[in-house]
Amino acid sequence: MSMIEFKDVEKYYGDFHALKNVNLEIDAGETVVLIGPSGSGKSTLIRTVNGLEEIQQGQLLVDGFDLHDPKTDMNKIRKNVGMVFQHFNLYNNKSAIENIMLAPRLVLKRDEAENKRIAMELLEKVGLADKAANMPSELSGGQKQRIAIARSLAMKPKALLFDEPTSALDPEMIGDVLDVMRDIAADSSMTMLVVTHEMSFAKAVADRVIFMADGQILEDSSTDSFFKNPSEPRAQKFLSQVANH
Amino acid sequence: MGLLQNYFSTFLQGFGYTLLSSVVALVGSMLLGTLFAIMQVLPTRWMQIVGNIYVQIFRNIPLLIITLFLYLAVAKVVKMNGFTAGTIALTLYTSAFIAETVRAGILSVDSGQMEGARANGLKFGQAMRYIVLPQAFRVALPSLGNQFINLVKNSSILAFVGGLDLMYQGNMVAANSFDTFTAYIIVGIFYLVLTLPLSYYMQYLEQHLKAKA
Numbered sequence: 001m002s003m004i005e006f007k008d009v010e011k012y013y014g015d016f017h018a019l020k021n022v023n024l025e026i027d028a029g030e031t032v033v034l035i036g037p038s039g040s041g042k043s044t045l046i047r048t049v050n051g052l053e054e055i056q057q058g059q060l061l062v063d064g065f066d067l068h069d070p071k072t073d074m075n076k077i078r079k080n081v082g083m084v085f086q087h088f089n090l091y092n093n094k095s096a097i098e099n100i101m102l103a104p105r106l107v108l109k110r111d112e113a114e115n116k117r118i119a120m121e122l123l124e125k126v127g128l129a130d131k132a133a134n135m136p137s138e139l140s141g142g143q144k145q146r147i148a149i150a151r152s153l154a155m156k157p158k159a160l161l162f163d164e165p166t167s168a169l170d171p172e173m174i175g176d177v178l179d180v181m182r183d184i185a186a187d188s189s190m191t192m193l194v195v196t197h198e199m200s201f202a203k204a205v206a207d208r209v210i211f212m213a214d215g216q217i218l219e220d221s222s223t224d225s226f227f228k229n230p231s232e233p234r235a236q237k238f239l240s241q242v243a244n245h
Numbered sequence: 246m247g248l249l250q251n252y253f254s255t256f257l258q259g260f261g262y263t264l265l266s267s268v269v270a271l272v273g274s275m276l277l278g279t280l281f282a283i284m285q286v287l288p289t290r291w292m293q294i295v296g297n298i299y300v301q302i303f304r305n306i307p308l309l310i311i312t313l314f315l316y317l318a319v320a321k322v323v324k325m326n327g328f329t330a331g332t333i334a335l336t337l338y339t340s341a342f343i344a345e346t347v348r349a350g351i352l353s354v355d356s357g358q359m360e361g362a363r364a365n366g367l368k369f370g371q372a373m374r375y376i377v378l379p380q381a382f383r384v385a386l387p388s389l390g391n392q393f394i395n396l397v398k399n400s401s402i403l404a405f406v407g408g409l410d411l412m413y414q415g416n417m418v419a420a421n422s423f424d425t426f427t428a429y430i431i432v433g434i435f436y437l438v439l440t441l442p443l444s445y446y447m448q449y450l451e452q453h454l455k456a457k458a
C-alpha cells in the first residue's frame with residue numbers, strides 16, 4: 001500500500017514554478033532518499049508531504065488523506081507524519097525531555113506516566129538519557145538533532161521526513177545521527193523520506209533514490225541501479241561532484 | 246509632614262484607587278494587547294488589518310482624549326463613572342503599546358519554532374501558547390516593564406474625570422491646605438511606592454529568566 005503518492009503535482013511560489021509535474025509513489029515501510037543540486041526543490045517537495053507547503057495542482061495522498069482537499073484536517077496527517085529539520089527546531093523554552101513529551105501530551109493526550117516512560121526509552125535509544133533535563137542551548141548540534149528525532153518518534157508516526165538532518169552538523173557529530181536514522185530505517189514498518197548529501201548513508205539504507213533538478217524528478221530507481229549506472233546525465237554529473245568532496 | 250497626618254486617609258484612598266485602576270488596566274491591557282498582537286501575525290489578512298487598525302487608533306490618540314470621549318460621550322449610552330471611564334481608557338491606550346511590543350517579540354522568535362511545533366502535530370493556538378509566546382514575552386520583558394510603569398503614571402488621567410485617584414486627591418489636598426508644594430511631593434512619593442517595586446521586580450524577572458535560558 002502506498003503511504004505517500006504524488007499525482008501530477010504542481011507547486012508555485014508566486015510566479016516561480018517550484019515543483020513541475022511530480023509523480024511519485026512511496027510504499028509503507030520504504031526508505032527513499034531524495035537528492036539533487038541546491039535549489040532543485042527537495043525541501044519544497046518534502047515539505048508538501050506534511051502540509052508545510054501547499055500544492056496548487058494535482059493530487060497528493062498521504063496515509064490515504066488528500067492534502068489538496070481543503071476539508072482535510074492537516075493536524076491528523078501531522079500526527080502520523082513526523083519531520084526532522086536541518087536546523088533541529090527544538091523548542092528553545094523546553095528541556096530535552098519536555099521537547100519529547102509536549103506533543104504526545106497535548107495532541108495524543110497520552111497519560112503522563114506513560115508519556116515519561118516512552119520519552120525516557122527514546123532518550124536511551126538516541127543515547128542521551130543523561131541529557132533529559134538539559135535545555136537545547138546546553139546541547140551540541142548532534143545532540144539536538146537526536147533529541148529532535150526522539151521528539152518525532154514519540155508521536156509513533158507512520159512516516160518520517162528528514163530534510164538534510166546532518167547538513168548543519170560538525171563532521172564528527174554526523175555519525176551518531178546517521179546511526180540513529182539507520183536504526184529507524186531497520187524498522188520495517190516505518191516509511192522514511194530523506195533529503196541528504198550523505199551518499200554512503202543512501203547506499204547503505206535506501207531502497208530507492210530519487211534525483212531532482214529544476215523542480216522535476218529526473219530519476220527514480222532502486223539504490224543499486226542508481227549508483228551503478230545512473231541513466232540521467234545530470235544525475236551522473238551530480239554524483240561525480242558529491243563523490244569529489 | 247503635618248499635612249500627611251491630617252490628610253492621611255485622603256491620600257490613602259487615592260492610593261487605593263490608583264492601585265486598583267493600575268492592576269485592572271495592567272491585566273486588561275496585557276490580555277487585549279496579546280490578543281491584538283496575535284491577530285496581527287495570523288495568516289488571515291482581514292484579522293491582520295483589524296488588529297493593525299486597533300493599534301493605530303489607540304496609540305495615536307492622546308490618552309486624555311480617549312478618556313474624555315468615554316466619560317462625556319460613551320457614558321451617555323452606557324452609564325459609567327469617572328473611575329471606570331478612566332480605567333477603560335487607560336486599558337485601551339496601553340493595550341495598543343503592549344500589542345506592538347508583543348508583536349515585535351513574536352516576530353523575533355525564529356520561525357522554525359512554529360514550524361517545528363506544527364510539524365510535531367500541535368495546532369496553531371497550542372504552538373503559540375506553549376512555544377512562541379513564552380519566548381516572545383521573554384524578549385519583550387524589558388519593554389513591557391516600561392509599559393507597566395508608564396501605565397501606573399498615566400493612571401493620573403483619572404484626576405481629570407473625578408476618578409478619586411492619587412492625583413485627584415492630591416489636587417484636593419493642595420487646594421484645601423494651600424500647601425501645594427508639600428501635597429504634590431507626597432503624591433510623588435506615593436507613586437514611587439508603586440513604581441519602584443514594580444521596576445525592581447521587572448529587573449529581577451529579567452535577570453532570573455536570563456539565568457534560566
Ligand SMILES: Nc1ncnc2c1ncn2[C@@H]1O[C@H](COP(=O)(O)OP(=O)(O)OP(=O)(O)O)[C@@H](O)[C@H]1O
Pocket residue numbers: 013016018036037038039040041042043044045
Ligand atoms: N518560500 C519561498 N518563496 C519563494 N521561493 C522559494 C521559497 N522556498 C523556496 N523557494 C525557491 O524554490 C526553489 C526550490 O527551493 P528548495 O528549498 O526546495 O530547494 P532545495 O532543493 O531544498 O535546495 P537546498 O539543497 O539548497 O536546500 C529555489 O529556487 C528557491 O529559491
Ligand SMILES: [Mg+2]
Pocket residue numbers: 042043044163164
Ligand atoms: Mg533544502
